[in-house]
Structure formats: C-alpha cells, structure tokens
Amino acid sequence: MKDKPSDLERLIHESLEQLGWTADAASIADRVHRLNIGLPLEDEFSIICGWLGQCDLIHKLDQQQYPASSKNTFQVPDLLARFNVRGAGETTVLIEVKSCEKNVLSLRPDYVSKLKAYGKLLGLPVLIAWRKYGIWSLVHLDVFSKAKKNFNLNFNDAMRNSLMSKFLGDFSYTPQVDSGVHISFKKEKLIEVIETYEGLQENWHMVIDDVYFTNGKRERLRELSPIAQQLFHSWDLVTTEAHTDSHVVMHNTIDEESGMFAHMALTRLLSFYGREDEVHWRRHLQHDAAISSVLDFRSGIEENLKAGIVKYIFDIEPANIPEFLNEI
Structure with missing residues (x-):
C-alpha cells in the first residue's frame, strides 16, 4: 500500500478475525489490501444507497455475536438502512x-x-441485495422460493421484484443514438512528416478551438x-475522426439504443474521475469528495431528456409489493 490507511490497526484486526489468528503473513497482507480498497460488497452498496438520494442512514452491523450459542438461532445481516421510500415514507x-x-x-x-x-427480534424486514455482473437488485427475503432443499431466486425474478427504484431512487435511462460530445482541433503548425509502411504520418501542433x-x-x-455532461462519461461512446486541411474533429457518439441503471453509471463515473480500473469503494466511503461532485445525477438526466439526448427515463415499480410496505 502506497499510503498507510488511517485505520490500519482495525483492518489488521478484522483480517485476523476473518482468517484466524494462525493465518500466514501473505494471507493477512492480501486480506488487509482487499479490505482497504473496499472489496467488501457492503461498501459499494452503501455508497450507491447514499448517492441515489433516498437513503437517510446506512451502516454496517457488527457481526461478532455472543454467546456462541446465539449463532444457532440468529444471523446478523450486513447492514441497517433507513430509506425515504417512494409512496411509503x-x-x-x-x-x-x-x-x-x-x-x-x-x-x-x-x-x-x-x-x-434476527429480523423478527428487531421487528424489521430483511432484504437481500444481490449483485450480478455489476447490476444490483434488492428484494425481500420472502421472494425466495423453496426448491428441493434451498431457497432460490433466479435473476429474472430478482429484477422483476427489485426495490432498487422504490427504495433507493434508482432509475433506468436510454440515450438517443447519435447523441455525443465533439471536440474540434485546429491545426496550427506542421512539426514533422514521418514515412511509415502505411504511408506518411503528420505530426501537428494543434489547439482545441x-x-x-x-x-x-x-x-x-x-x-x-x-x-x-456526466452522461457522456458514464456511457461507452464510439470515437471517429474527421480530417480537413485545417482541422481534426473527434466525434464521440452513442451508436446503439440501450438502457442503463443509474447505479451502474456511478461505477463508471468514479472510474473515469479516479482514473482507476477498480473503484476504491472504501476510500470513497471515508472521503466522499468525488461522490459529491456527481450528486443530483437525476437532474442531469432530466435535462438531457429535454434536450433530446435521452429518449426514456423509467422509474421501475416491483411486480409484487412486499407485504410489510402495505402495513406502513
């Protein structure tokens, strides 16, 4: 680690608790690194909850249970959260x-x-947040159905019954094909001409005009x-170039109509601004300056809808409303 984490001692202790006190040094170092960069999924999901705007509080629950016999009865979930649920308060x-x-x-x-x-003990519903290929769903535990032995949920039913939109404020949006950002470079001075096997290559001094x-x-x-403008940082754009005697214009455009969930855009935005292939979720959890720079993403998408850059915005209701919401 280049920079020592401010809570390194806690990370080491947590790693030892997870691996056991007889773990070798290499295993401990690897686990400390994984914890420090925020690979635990709870960090990622917590940030998404806070960013989307309907979460008042979310925090991890200490899962160090005592007495040991309690583990035969209770499983402490990962997180406790309070949401301003659309239509339910x-x-x-x-x-x-x-x-x-x-x-x-x-x-x-x-x-x-x-x-x-454990949920009954506290009088609170238990939800399952499931990430598959970077897509999150959030469902009530009762959505799982008993198979031969285990309780199962397929991804299709998870998405149909997901509470991501209703609870977190997540939404889906679809940009218009041919929407994009275009950068014009003016040729000011020819620096050199290089002959290659593909032909002549010109190097120019250029300015963006x-x-x-x-x-x-x-x-x-x-x-x-x-x-x-954040939309274009969160989308896979196709880049082409147009050349004239005086200019080179770089066209970065959307070439196919497809939708994306807002929570997926956050991962791309943080990767773009942090210049990192893997988002350091735990660092963002502790220092949210980068998160703060992309707040109110929904208002930007709505602006793009009016401008003709976005075609659709969908707020998605679950196919089945959990019973506990009807009791609120």
Missing part, C-alpha cells in the same frame, strides 16, 4: 449483501431462518450543464 430495513454470477442465488434453509429470526454536444437529431448544443 420513512422505512427502516435490514440488508444482507450477496454477489453471485450464476443465474440463481441459493440460500440454505437454516441461513434463511436465522436471518428471519471548439467543443459541442449533439442530441438524437444531430442538433448542436452548447448550453449543457456540468451534471448533464
């Missing part, structure tokens, strides 16, 4: 966080019963707020 829930790339998330019967027992945006009708737009 302030709601406090327990959340267990999972990652599974298979199409079915499977939970053991005893594991389910222990989570439910124009930047503009386009919507789905290829209309040029210049008055686009910084938060609205």
